[in-house]
Amino acid sequence: MSFNIVHPEKLAAEFLNKDKQHEPQHDEHLWTSRVKRDKEAASIPEWEEFRELASRIKQHTLTHLDQYLEQFEINAVKHGAVVHWARTAEEHNQIVLDILRQHSVKDVIKSKSMLQEECGMIPFLEKHGISVTESDLGERIQQLDKEQPSHIVVPAVHKTKEDIARLFARHIGTDPNNTDAHYLNDSMRKHARPLFLKAQAAMTGANFAIAETGSFVVCTNEGNADIGASLPPLHIASIGIEKLIPTTEDLAIFIRMLSRSALGSKITQYTSHFSGPRKNSELHIILTDNGRSKRLGMPEFWESLKCIRCGACMNTCPVFRRSSGLSYGAVYGGPIGIILDPTIDEKKYSELPYHSSLCGSCTEVCPVKIDISGQIRQWRRVMADHKRLSLIRRLAFKAGAAVLSRPKLFRAAEAGAYGSIKLLPHFLIYNNLFNAWGKHREMPPFAKETFHDWYQKNHENDEHIQD
Amino acid sequence: MMSTSRTDILTAIRKNKPAAVPRPTLRDLSSSGIEGDLLALFKKHLKEADGEFYRLESGKEVSALIKKLFPDAKVICSATPEVKGSRPIKPDTDPHSLADVDVGVFRAKFGVAENGAIWVTEEDLVITALGVLPEHLIVLLDPDRIVSNMHAAYREVKLDEHHYGCFMMGPSATADIGAVHVNGAQGSRSLAIIFLAH
Numbered sequence A: 001m002s003f004n005i006v007h008p009e010k011l012a013a014e015f016l017n018k019d020k021q022h023e024p025q026h027d028e029h030l031w032t033s034r035v036k037r038d039k040e041a042a043s044i045p046e047w048e049e050f051r052e053l054a055s056r057i058k059q060h061t062l063t064h065l066d067q068y069l070e071q072f073e074i075n076a077v078k079h080g081a082v083v084h085w086a087r088t089a090e091e092h093n094q095i096v097l098d099i100l101r102q103h104s105v106k107d108v109i110k111s112k113s114m115l116q117e118e119c120g121m122i123p124f125l126e127k128h129g130i131s132v133t134e135s136d137l138g139e140r141i142q143q144l145d146k147e148q149p150s151h152i153v154v155p156a157v158h159k160t161k162e163d164i165a166r167l168f169a170r171h172i173g174t175d176p177n178n179t180d181a182h183y184l185n186d187s188m189r190k191h192a193r194p195l196f197l198k199a200q201a202a203m204t205g206a207n208f209a210i211a212e213t214g215s216f217v218v219c220t221n222e223g224n225a226d227i228g229a230s231l232p233p234l235h236i237a238s239i240g241i242e243k244l245i246p247t248t249e250d251l252a253i254f255i256r257m258l259s260r261s262a263l264g265s266k267i268t269q270y271t272s273h274f275s276g277p278r279k280n281s282e283l284h285i286i287l288t289d290n291g292r293s294k295r296l297g298m299p300e301f302w303e304s305l306k307c308i309r310c311g312a313c314m315n316t317c318p319v320f321r322r323s324s325g326l327s328y329g330a331v332y333g334g335p336i337g338i339i340l341d342p343t344i345d346e347k348k349y350s351e352l353p354y355h356s357s358l359c360g361s362c363t364e365v366c367p368v369k370i371d372i373s374g375q376i377r378q379w380r381r382v383m384a385d386h387k388r389l390s391l392i393r394r395l396a397f398k399a400g401a402a403v404l405s406r407p408k409l410f411r412a413a414e415a416g417a418y419g420s421i422k423l424l425p426h427f428l429i430y431n432n433l434f435n436a437w438g439k440h441r442e443m444p445p446f447a448k449e450t451f452h453d454w455y456q457k458n459h460e461n462d463e464h465i466q467d
Numbered sequence B: 001m002m003s004t005s006r007t008d009i010l011t012a013i014r015k016n017k018p019a020a021v022p023r024p025t026l027r028d029l030s031s032s033g034i035e036g037d038l039l040a041l042f043k044k045h046l047k048e049a050d051g052e053f054y055r056l057e058s059g060k061e062v063s064a065l066i067k068k069l070f071p072d073a074k075v076i077c078s079a080t081p082e083v084k085g086s087r088p089i090k091p092d093t094d095p096h097s098l099a100d101v102d103v104g105v106f107r108a109k110f111g112v113a114e115n116g117a118i119w120v121t122e123e124d125l126v127i128t129a130l131g132v133l134p135e136h137l138i139v140l141l142d143p144d145r146i147v148s149n150m151h152a153a154y155r156e157v158k159l160d161e162h163h164y165g166c167f168m169m170g171p172s173a174t175a176d177i178g179a180v181h182v183n184g185a186q187g188s189r190s191l192a193i194i195f196l197a198h
Ligand code: SF4
Pocket: A261, A306, A307, A308, A309, A310, A311, A312, A313, A314, A336, A362, A365, A366, A367, A368, A369, A370, A372
């Protein structure tokens, strides 16, 4: 037994039991994104063809990744960028620190980067006396609250306006009772500007890296990455090696799908392409592996490297929407997180594959056609093979206490998903399965076995759940 | 550089990569999702992204419009010869000095009907900060320079020739607080396109 294991059901309970406001709002906001996504996807008649193309382009690039990385490097260097290679998070962080020290940097302004998050870069730099400010509003909110982002696209989506008003009041002196989003945003805009102007270095991630031109693309709605990159004479970009695509022609497919899948907008407000440094400036690119080349060698899971981090699988996931990204206790939450996190630490995240209803809605919406629910199922098998099942004996499911302490109701609810939807009481943790399921049409989205059937099969040795 | 890291990563990839998947050939997709007049679509989608548009005949008219829209603007910085701002901008201007710009003016290379975005590079901005630091943006665009969708757009784009290029779709936006849509998150608070032939 390890105390290091993340118990998503406990974390989910914390969120669900908070009050009557957080969970329904979270659910509603994410579901709105999902609905908008459907509308935008429908505006492209070739959407399904695009998903297939996007998947194949990614498969092609990943199966030739060495060549594309070399090509990217040659072209980026040709434009005047300095290219670094990092095997691990530690190496990545050390390279960043070395560059910052060479330039005597004390203050960094950064835009959102899941890779930098994954590397634990901010705490590392702070330990070495460098102050780092998140400039994406949602990330900034999370940074001030000393919490991980709960969603890869909308990092503070689990917080209410009231939460944020109180947080800003504490940190930037706003009126704690003024919960107007315009007021709060404007206050943060004014607070952040001097930090942008003061920073001696800007950091970004990248959504795509183009081998043909040595360019990388950063997508934001706020323009914060562009502000950072346009001010100090030093720009450092952290790029996971799986971000490569061959050409700008390929890029068009991904740009058309990314924001439509994420928030249901046509593209992000800013889709910015960087090819080499500004005049009198330096651009450093850190190509980072951190487990990706290893994942490439896992026959069941390598396709997870196709992920473009759109968050659509989170928005549609009934478990995610009800229990929030914080319940995964990991950098990557949601369906994709369930697949990625155990490749980082199998033991620690051994319970994550069970934080899913296997409804398959994630697989349906994924723009690069990752068989997410299939891979989650696969992870359950791996956990069983590796005898990790004994670790989940205490299936407290406090989150679903309401559900699991009333198994009959739960089973009725599950069965009901096939038929009437109206009967369902709101307290069921999984009740939003039904709108997720009900809304989707292309494929039969139901898991063949219900949660209960699955549970019976897989938890024979566990404490029995009382009817 | 950490040369062993480079070798190690490439070696691991070569060892681990699955069987080669061929590159799919892309057919011409430049009319995908596009029906109707390109300019009309551009305007519709620009509006949806909270951008404004005007059709004017001369740089003088643009200056007059700026006065009308932003009567309190003190600093106007223009990167396009059609409009004379109050603050000159040169390639060696310190970007930090644009922090107090009320209105930034530049000309975009082309627009995209599919989404109402414009394509702009450092060549058009003189320095990239002009695209994001001003409170408001006025963007000149030749109404004949509208491409259909992102496939057509990326055919026009020459990433090799510019260190910075951006598809800008309306003003800066966020919905990070209570899912309420707010403009002016960090970049410009407003963006108006002026249709003015080049
Ligand atoms: S797995 Fe698919 S749906 Fe989920 S974030 Fe990645 S690309 Fe988007």
